[in-house]
Amino acid sequence: MLEKEYYPQQIEKKWFDIWEKEKPYKVDDDSDKPKYYALSMFPYPSGKLHMGHVRNYTITDVVARFKKAQGYNVLHPMGWDSFGLPAENAAIQHGANPEKWTLDNIEYMKKQLKMLGLSVDWDREVTTCLPDYYKWTQWLFIQLFKKGLAYKKTAPVNWCENCHTVLANEQVIDGKCWRCDSEVTKKNLSQWFFKITEYSEELLNDLNLLTGWGDNVKTMQSNWIGKSNGAILKFKVKELEGLEIPVYTTRPDTVYGITYLVVAPEYKDIDKLTTPENKEIVEQYRNNAKKLSEIERLSTQRVKTGVPLGTHIINPFTGRVCPIWVADYALVDYGTGAVMAVPYHDSRDFEFAKKYNLPMIQVITGNDFKEGECFEDKQGKLINSAQFDGLCAEDARDKITQFAKEQGFGEFKTQYRLRDWLISRQRYWGAPIPVVYCPKCGVVPIPEEDLPVLLPKDVDFSVKGKSPVETSPTFRETSCPVCGSKAQRETDTMDTFVCSSWYYMRYSDAKNDKQCFNKDLVNKWLPVDQYIGGIEHAILHLLYSRFFTKALRDMGLLDFDEPFKNLLTQGMVLKDGSKMSKSKGNTVDPDDIYRNYGADTARLFILSDSPPARDFDWTDAGVDGCYKFICRVYRLYSKFQDKIKKDYTFNFENLDRKDADLVRETHIAIKKITKDIETEFQFNTVISRYREFVNSIYDYIKDENAINYDVLSFALLTLLKLISPVCVFMSQEIYSSLGFDGFIYNLPWCDYDENLAKSANITLIVQVNGKIKDKLEVESDLADDNLKKLAMEAPKTKEFIQGKTVVKTIVVPNKLVNIVVK
């Protein structure tokens, strides 16, 4: 029996317990239904769920339930991105154990997720910080290492002093650490990298395959990869026999305008290139450059500086001898670290040349050319360029590079901005990098049978200035797996983004203790059909995962090219116009909402108002409104629970007008709601349709004596299924109370009849010269001639066309008639 009023707390608790026991969401790998993989970006177990999580997982859950109802075998898993700095910081600040801290948080948040009513198969739960998972992260590292895709090198890397670790380029935002916002400096260190650059071209090209991704994310990735086409040109050094300086340029068409050459302060041959007289000023300049922070160094505002080295290059095209300068506007890690300077046609060179009185030569001309100003036009014509004079710049770029290639001092070159992914971290709470350093054998990976390399527990978090792993008295000293002699273990751990680059594959075979996953299962379930999460991972996680997929494919571990077929980046949850955050004090605790309104209200509200991709403004009034709506729906069923017929039957042809209209409304509701979910997951309009449909039903029952209970039952039972993906607790409660067995989750989606999914009457718009003059209620599906006749005969039409000539009449079936008069 349904209560008269709706009490979410009792009802939700009841179904929480039943679902926990009966596991209706367990997935069957062997089902012969078509598969559908719905995935949310898994959470970091920070302590408590926030509204961003609620929004993310509710969207995915509704998608999963809808697809299930449509007959798919749906995989909807959940897990924990559970390595990372906050756990370690809690350890340092409060003396907590990172593992306990993390697992406690997981336990709490897991309960919160279950209370939200997610249709998750918890038997596939993945926790990246547990050895049964990170064993396979380590195994994958070793496979990458064997393939040459994981390597160690000494390089200038990003260092965050506050977090006391190195960072990947992707984790440096505007020169600052992505986590703690403190300034990042460069350090020369030996670190582990993944060779993501090996896949630059494919990562860029395959963006075209991702038709289910938004342009915003694709452009961000494309910008990040930063492909440019140009040439390498080699310049002989006049004073040093045999030494050449290669430069990378996208403007080989301007070679005849070179007047000097610039190398970065860290350029490798800089000592050789410096004459004894210039040694002192060059040393001084380089030392100053070293002191600059990344932010200062990369600022476009800064005045360019530099000093001459004293040596010169010979331009092979002109024979011209040009001085070599060191200047920090040249970057050591892009191109070759050296730049050919063409002041007339590059604004940076122009600024520099003006400051130091270096000569300029014009080699391109065009319409907008102004004497004495930098001219960067890429479409102009060449002048002062010997046999290339008169060519348009675009052609000249190819011809000049071709010429250089034939002469042996140049070649075509494609350059990418993307750098290799730095994955080692000097921190404790991560997967240990599974290698040892042997004085005889060098870098040796741990044999597979010895995995996992467990994180040591005997560590001291209070020691400053080094990784806690290094404080373990037992971890570091070991023996070489190859020769058995004394060796040292790597104490760095992996970036957490390594763990999250393959978790969605593990869900396909989460409990496998023999392999990272079975190949058939990963090929069966992946690619992910719908991935949903925040835009903040547009580059980081999504790019790394794409790289992992391609690398694992090339190792033969799987057979697809892209991990995520469709991507929905949901907007932020705002309160009072700004992002919910603890520091602003404008957060809303999901627990409070559960307690006061129930999870169904939270689910309904977070989907209402705004489309998923846009930001969503949380308001207390909005929550109230949704709660009222849920009660309004519930009352319909509690009022008619004795009258609702499970086996309703009626013949549409024999129905009264009023009853037929409700049947039509019902078909219209199915049609529109289905369409709105299928196209772009427009849940805000789905919820509008619920309300419209409920309003129609309330209209229908106004006259209690005129109710046809077969028709009403049809409407109410349809509404119940339509609303069930969103209001999961209430719909289940009503379903069971009405005497149905099992879970409404397993009930198929509703079908509709196209002929009945439209109104019997339409409003015909009558326009004269495109302006609305009248609206007529007419039967739908009338022939054009009939509509025309009706429109012409309408009294208002006559009034407006009187004394004028009808030039033409446009009829849009079921919509309008436009009469054009003169």
Add this chain to the structure above:
RNA sequence: GCCGAUGUGGCGAAAUUGGUAGACGCACCAGACUCAAAAUCUGGCGUGGUUCACCCCACGUGCCGGUUCGACUCCGGCCAUCGGCACCA
């Protein structure tokens, strides 16, 4: 500077893809019920004008222009906000 997204009532938004602009909701206003309040139900709600009971007219989707019988929607040119990239040669 380059690239992307967005721009519609007091607010969140909708618009069958070229055909009634503002569905649905929030807020607000009025009425019913009540001793009263809450809850619930009914109705109103873009701007201006004219009459002021209802009708009618003009304007209105960031701005300017174009195409069309008809434009939030298509085309051209701008502006603003947000986001990404950027001394990348």
